[in-house]
Amino acid sequence: MLKIGHEVIRPGKRLGDAEVTIPIPEELETVPGIPLNNREVDWYAREYPLESMNVSERASRDWANTLRDQHSEMREIRKEHEKLNRSLIMACRLTSDLEPTAEPTGEDITDLIKDKARELGFLEVGITAFDHRYTFTSKKDVMTYYPHVICLAYEQDFEPTQTIPSVDAEIVHSSTYRTEGAAALELGNFIRSHGYHAQVTGSGDSPGPYIPMFVEAGLGQLGACGYLLTPHEGNRCRLVSVTTDAVVTYDKPVDYGIHAFCQVCQVCVNRCPGRALMRDKIWWRGLEKNKLYFKRCRPVMARYLGCGVCMKTCPIQKYGLQNVMEHYAETGQVLGKGTHDLEGYTLEGKGYFGPGELPVFDRGFFNMPHGNEYEWSFESFKEKAKAAGGEISDELMQEFKQEMANHLSRDTTDHLSMMDQDADYI
Numbered sequence: 001m002l003k004i005g006h007e008v009i010r011p012g013k014r015l016g017d018a019e020v021t022i023p024i025p026e027e028l029e030t031v032p033g034i035p036l037n038n039r040e041v042d043w044y045a046r047e048y049p050l051e052s053m054n055v056s057e058r059a060s061r062d063w064a065n066t067l068r069d070q071h072s073e074m075r076e077i078r079k080e081h082e083k084l085n086r087s088l089i090m091a092c093r094l095t096s097d098l099e100p101t102a103e104p105t106g107e108d109i110t111d112l113i114k115d116k117a118r119e120l121g122f123l124e125v126g127i128t129a130f131d132h133r134y135t136f137t138s139k140k141d142v143m144t145y146y147p148h149v150i151c152l153a154y155e156q157d158f159e160p161t162q163t164i165p166s167v168d169a170e171i172v173h174s175s176t177y178r179t180e181g182a183a184a185l186e187l188g189n190f191i192r193s194h195g196y197h198a199q200v201t202g203s204g205d206s207p208g209p210y211i212p213m214f215v216e217a218g219l220g221q222l223g224a225c226g227y228l229l230t231p232h233e234g235n236r237c238r239l240v241s242v243t244t245d246a247v248v249t250y251d252k253p254v255d256y257g258i259h260a261f262c263q264v265c266q267v268c269v270n271r272c273p274g275r276a277l278m279r280d281k282i283w284w285r286g287l288e289k290n291k292l293y294f295k296r297c298r299p300v301m302a303r304y305l306g307c308g309v310c311m312k313t314c315p316i317q318k319y320g321l322q323n324v325m326e327h328y329a330e331t332g333q334v335l336g337k338g339t340h341d342l343e344g345y346t347l348e349g350k351g352y353f354g355p356g357e358l359p360v361f362d363r364g365f366f367n368m369p370h371g372n373e374y375e376w377s378f379e380s381f382k383e384k385a386k387a388a389g390g391e392i393s394d395e396l397m398q399e400f401k402q403e404m405a406n407h408l409s410r411d412t413t414d415h416l417s418m419m420d421q422d423a424d425y426i
């Protein structure tokens with residue numbers, strides 16, 4: 001039995017459930033939240049402000065959507081989701097202008113907000129300061145952010161998640177975003193009815209990479225997979241936030257032992273079909289973390305139903321942090337590691353891969369467009385001109401002009417994000 005360094009006590013999974021106690025072995029203790037160098041975070045935010053990859057890497061997003069649309073079921077799911085989610089996103093955006101519907105009492109309403117959030121079905125809720133250093137450049141002028149942020153995590157159903165990558169998992173992924181979006185709007189109404197402003201920043205339309213604020217609010221720690229790992233369901237959650245000027249009390253970051261545990265576990269790193277996850281941590285934009293290779297992840301996600309193997313194979317997602325930590329404390333082993341149940345997955349058209357087995361892709365598999373749509377069109381134009389011996393024909397020029405005109409006329413709300421895996425930003 002390993003020596004226990006400290007215990008984390010968290011509310012039960014649902015409102016009214018008994019609290020859970022999670023033992024953290026001494027050898028897994030690091031820091032509450034994430035190792036952070038605030039001066040570096042400041043410097044990067046000022047000199048290299050964040051931008052959504054749906055903007056800066058738009059060309060590969062379009063390419064990925066074209067590939068996904070070759071799968072008839074996926075095409076229908078995507079269309080249906082975009083149709084249903086658009087009105088939710090527009091409703092969320094409008095919350096920035098809504099006035100409170102009552103006079104504020106001036107009292108701290110933290111408990112009221114948390115109980116309401118749990119009543120609405122959120123699994124985890126925590127509050128901290130809204131940190132502008134993590135706002136995307138393209139979102140900075142669009143919304144009014146209030147000083148405090150309520151960080152919310154909604155559970156994605158267990159069964160379909162275990163079938164990742166699959167059509168069923170994609171359906172539940174999209175529908176969870178919609179359900180939590182509607183619940184967050186409800187929470188916004190609740191806060192306004194207590195006399196304060198509340199802006200819903202989601203769902204699927206995040207102002208930036210959420211995870212540092214969620215970690216600061218004590219909802220979990222960043223996993224090697226690039227997702228927030230929450231105590232009850234690990235990364236099997238979808239995130240949304242509400243900013244407010246209500247009188248609230250902040251939560252504190254927690255050392256769940258995850259920062260060190262991921263270095264022992266490494267299941268997602270070993271199982272990633274694209275070899276897109278890093279084994280070792282590096283310092284990136286002022287945080288110490290396992291970095292994701294975007295260029296190795298997106299081609300897999302595009303071809304294999306959104307992939308998500310790193311979510312499916314995480315033991316904390318499957319068994320919960322309490323069971324995982326108790327097992328580790330007793331045995332020094334990672335619960336489920338090496339089993340087909342945890343590590344196995346099937347890639348459509350490629351077959352089943354059990355523990356120790358990975359698919360092989362040819363060299364061209366990872367080639368994809370890069371940069372935004374304008375940069376990529378210009379890059380392609382140059383390549384075609386080069387191939388024609390430097391000659392720029394009228395036809396080539398016309399094609400380039402048409403592409404640029406198409407980009408310019410595009411609906412900018414089409415820049416919506418669907419990812420909680422923020423590893424590449426932060």
Ligand code: SF4
Nearest residue numbers: 272274297307308310
């Ligand atoms: S989504 Fe798939 S390819 Fe991307 S990091 Fe996760 S396991 Fe790897």
Ligand code: SF4
Nearest residue numbers: 223262265266268314
């Ligand atoms: S699978 Fe293991 S290494 Fe990966 S995020 Fe989960 S706990 Fe961390």
